[in-house]
Amino acid sequence: MAIRVIARIRPQHEKELDKEIIVSAIGNSSDSIHPTEITLPNPRNEKEIFTFQFSSVYDHSATQQQLFDNEVAPTIKHLFGGFDVTIFAYGSTGTGKTHTMRGGKSLAERGMIPRLLSGIFRRARKVTKESVVETRVKISLHYFEIYNEKVFDLFEAPEKRSLAGLPLRDNGNKAVVVGLTERPCESLKDFEHLYDQANLNRSTSATKLNAVSSRSHAILGIKLEMKTGDQTRISTASAIDLAGSEDNRRTENQKERMVESASINKSLFTLAKCVEAIGRQDVRIPYRESKMTRILNIGQNNSLTVMILNLAPVRTYHQDTLSSLNFANRTKKIEVREIENEPVFKGCSRAVPTFTGLSIQRQPLRPLATSVHNSAVHALKPSDKQGDRQAKAFSVYSDRARLSNAARMETARRSPLKRPSDSFSVSSRPTKRRSPDHVLFGPQPTISKEVFEKIVEDKVTDILAARALDQPPIAPQPHISEEVQKRLELLEKKIDGKDDGREQGLAFLLMAKQHLVRGEETSALRMYTLAKQYFPKNEKLDLKIDKLRVKIHQRKPEKQQKEPVVETLESSPNDDRYLVYSDCGTDEMPRFGHRPSKSDTRPKLKESDVQGGPATAQLSTKCSTLETVKAKQHDTDYEIEVYDENSEYESDGGFYYKARTRKKGARSESEQDQAQTPRTKQLVNIVNTRDVSQIRLLKGVGAKKAQAIVEALCGADEDGSNEVVVKSLSELGHLRGVGPKTVESMRMGL
Numbered sequence: 001m002a003i004r005v006i007a008r009i010r011p012q013h014e015k016e017l018d019k020e021i022i023v024s025a026i027g028n029s030s031d032s033i034h035p036t037e038i039t040l041p042n043p044r045n046e047k048e049i050f051t052f053q054f055s056s057v058y059d060h061s062a063t064q065q066q067l068f069d070n071e072v073a074p075t076i077k078h079l080f081g082g083f084d085v086t087i088f089a090y091g092s093t094g095t096g097k098t099h100t101m102r103g104g105k106s107l108a109e110r111g112m113i114p115r116l117l118s119g120i121f122r123r124a125r126k127v128t129k130e131s132v133v134e135t136r137v138k139i140s141l142h143y144f145e146i147y148n149e150k151v152f153d154l155f156e157a158p159e160k161r162s163l164a165g166l167p168l169r170d171n172g173n174k175a176v177v178v179g180l181t182e183r184p185c186e187s188l189k190d191f192e193h194l195y196d197q198a199n200l201n202r203s204t205s206a207t208k209l210n211a212v213s214s215r216s217h218a219i220l221g222i223k224l225e226m227k228t229g230d231q232t233r234i235s236t237a238s239a240i241d242l243a244g245s246e247d248n249r250r251t252e253n254q255k256e257r258m259v260e261s262a263s264i265n266k267s268l269f270t271l272a273k274c275v276e277a278i279g280r281q282d283v284r285i286p287y288r289e290s291k292m293t294r295i296l297n298i299g300q301n302n303s304l305t306v307m308i309l310n311l312a313p314v315r316t317y318h319q320d321t322l323s324s325l326n327f328a329n330r331t332k333k334i335e336v337r338e339i340e341n342e343p344v345f346k347g348c349s350r351a352v353p354t355f356t357g358l359s360i361q362r363q364p365l366r367p368l369a370t371s372v373h374n375s376a377v378h379a380l381k382p383s384d385k386q387g388d389r390q391a392k393a394f395s396v397y398s399d400r401a402r403l404s405n406a407a408r409m410e411t412a413r414r415s416p417l418k419r420p421s422d423s424f425s426v427s428s429r430p431t432k433r434r435s436p437d438h439v440l441f442g443p444q445p446t447i448s449k450e451v452f453e454k455i456v457e458d459k460v461t462d463i464l465a466a467r468a469l470d471q472p473p474i475a476p477q478p479h480i481s482e483e484v485q486k487r488l489e490l491l492e493k494k495i496d497g498k499d500d501g502r503e504q505g506l507a508f509l510l511m512a513k514q515h516l517v518r519g520e521e522t523s524a525l526r527m528y529t530l531a532k533q534y535f536p537k538n539e540k541l542d543l544k545i546d547k548l549r550v551k552i553h554q555r556k557p558e559k560q561q562k563e564p565v566v567e568t569l570e571s572s573p574n575d576d577r578y579l580v581y582s583d584c585g586t587d588e589m590p591r592f593g594h595r596p597s598k599s600d601t602r603p604k605l606k607e608s609d610v611q612g613g614p615a616t617a618q619l620s621t622k623c624s625t626l627e628t629v630k631a632k633q634h635d636t637d638y639e640i641e642v643y644d645e646n647s648e649y650e651s652d653g654g655f656y657y658k659a660r661t662r663k664k665g666a667r668s669e670s671e672q673d674q675a676q677t678p679r680t681k682q683l684v685n686i687v688n689t690r691d692v693s694q695i696r697l698l699k700g701v702g703a704k705k706a707q708a709i710v711e712a713l714c715g716a717d718e719d720g721s722n723e724v725v726v727k728s729l730s731e732l733g734h735l736r737g738v739g740p741k742t743v744e745s746m747r748m749g750l
């Protein structure tokens with residue numbers, strides 16, 4: 001079943017009453033009463049209207065009750081049927097995620113989570129009462145947050161937290177949090193008490209966009225154990241309130257908030273990358289790049305998944321709204337294979353804690369699945385191995401299928417005669433159990449020729465590299481061709497595990513694209529040239545570079561008349577991360593951009609330039625979006641994945657786009673006159689080659705630093721007129737990321 005994506009537009013705040021509303025919920029032509037579409041204008045061309053279609057759309061007038069009845073209540077039946085359920089709220093900051101999931105205190109304002117618990121208790125009572133065979137239902141909770149990439153137990157007071165947070169362990173294809181507290185919960189009252197207390201432990205702060213902004217992703221696990229006769233069935237509902245993406249130009253966040261924001265944005269960016277990779281049916285989905293994606297495990301968690309997309313209606317959020325809509329548009333195409341959790345039989349079931357009041361049951365470092373709690377089952381039944389589940393439980397869902405599915409759901413939702421819980425048809429369960437035979441002899445994932453060749457090539461190069469590592473280090477031999485040299489370097493990076501060459505290359509490509517869109521062709525050329533080393537045999541890239549060179553060459557005389565803008569550089573304390581639209585083909589997705597600080601000498605970008613790539617998801621009202629998106633996806637020659645470069649926050653192999661340059665002519669005379677030894681000259685010459693592959697061979701310089709140096713040398717002006725030539729060691733030491741120590745180490749290594 002595809003992930004059910006529904007959108008909710010929150011009402012305007014009082015402060016927003018003077019702001020223009022640009023997001024509308026509309027019904028399609030066959031049904032104008034129940035909205036299923038969202039429209040908003042293209043930020044670049046207001047006359048153009050984008051339309052996004054979802055399973056359901058709720059506008060400002062929708063109540064919590066309506067949303068719950070239509071979207072969440074039907075999942076309870078599945079939970080009791082032994083299926084796991086995941087409900088998560090997604091949206092940028094201040095769009096109403098916490099309001100939707102947690103809600104207010106009054107009955108009418110209660111959010112999806114308390115209502116879900118209420119529904120679960122109601123059904124538990126019914127099941128217990130009406131079952132022919134004696135049935136007992138036990139409910140327990142775990143609740144944790146991911147704050148700054150660390151997992152904290154929300155049932156534990158903050159002062160008891162360890163700074164490092166709780167560890168994650170892989171258990172099959174899912175990540176589990178080790179050492180979580182599990183609390184028995186016997187009534188709604190218990191729940192309210194536990195939940196309210198735990199929420200006090202959640203990290204929230206005031207930002208400019210939200211007075212009570214969640215600074216963490218909060219994940220509530222509701223474990224249901226249903227004992228019927230001698231069998232126990234365990235299923236889990238995960239209710240997730242994600243932190244919202246933040247554009248820090250608008251939040252005006254300061255240091256601490258910025259670190260949080262970087263972490264939030266990074267994990268959401270990884271989530272977007274995962275969704276994109278799933279859509280492309282990549283072999284590797286980058287789940288591991290953030291804790292949230294490891295835990296959410298979207299597309300592989302075998303649970304019935306509902307995503308509530310929260311949107312703000314006003315223009316202030318225009319770009320964020322478009323970004324969220326594009327993300328949701330991709331997410332709805334993911335198909336999740338729901339798998340019913342198998343019962344544990346008496347005698348081999350694990351000891352289930354007796355629920356006596358609210359006593360804390362601290363688990364002795366035993367893994368607790370966050371979304372699918374079958375670990376115990378697998379551990380206890382040797383015949384029933386992890387492999388019984390298909391490793392890849394997703395596929396791209398065609399729009400056609402989605403529409404029919406959506407239509408089915410929608411019909412069920414609307415029908416006054418049909419109970420809402422029927423809208424998730426149990427008959428639609430694709431798989432219940434798999435026999436081991438299926439795993440042994442069933443269809444194996446097919447590997448394309450290219451992928452296979454790549455695996456073989458990687459393996460061979462790995463072996464060669466391992467052998468090479470056993471050899472004493474030797475200076476690079478001049479007879480090694482440049483290409484081989486570059487490949488070896490890429491290989492080294494991989495062996496070091498420090499860097500993924502492809503990602504770096506992709507980052508350059510992404511930046512090149514962004515420059516191109518802004519008409520900064522020289523910078524784009526520079527980026528393409530930097531990307532070249534990562535894709536040495538890419539003819540398309542060669543062609544692009546050649547074309548761009550010709551183009552720049554042709555307009556050179558016109559360019560030369562322009563005065564380059566150079567500002568003095570001090571420090572850049574305001575650098576931050578924020579989500580920008582890239583223009584990689586049509587499929588816009590949130591990406592990390594770099595905010596030009598006041599003191600930065602990089603080309604100044606207009607806000608609109610940075611934030612709004614061309615709104616390319618031209619999803620016309622009636623047409624099927626998939627074809628459009630697919631067709632336009634190929635506008636871009638590369639699949640861009642990473643643009644993540646802010647080293648102030650973490651060193652994650654990201655990419656620097658910071659060139660610390662000085663004012664022309666600001667060099668001190670003493671530096672210029674400095675006597676240079678042959679070694680110094682050699683070092684300066686190597687640096688001035690601006691060849692990353694050469695520079696990175698210098699002692700104490702890794703790939704990242706070499707790139708940073710080249711970036712700094714390439715100058716900051718769009719037309720490259722501010723390129724820096726290093727003339728002395730002290731000038732070299734002034735480049736970003738290069739201190740005197742590094743210079744000395746480079747020099748001594750020669």
Ligand SMILES: Nc1ncnc2c1ncn2[C@@H]1O[C@H](COP(=O)(O)OP(=O)(O)OP(=O)(O)O)[C@@H](O)[C@H]1O
Nearest residue numbers: 010011093094095096097098099210213214243244
């Ligand atoms: N449907 C709604 N009806 C009434 N008020 C709403 C609604 N949605 C959101 N709000 C209000 O908007 C404000 C922001 O909402 P909320 O805190 O839920 O946003 P959020 O998306 O969780 O933000 P963050 O990611 O920063 O935590 C709150 O004051 C909330 O009460």
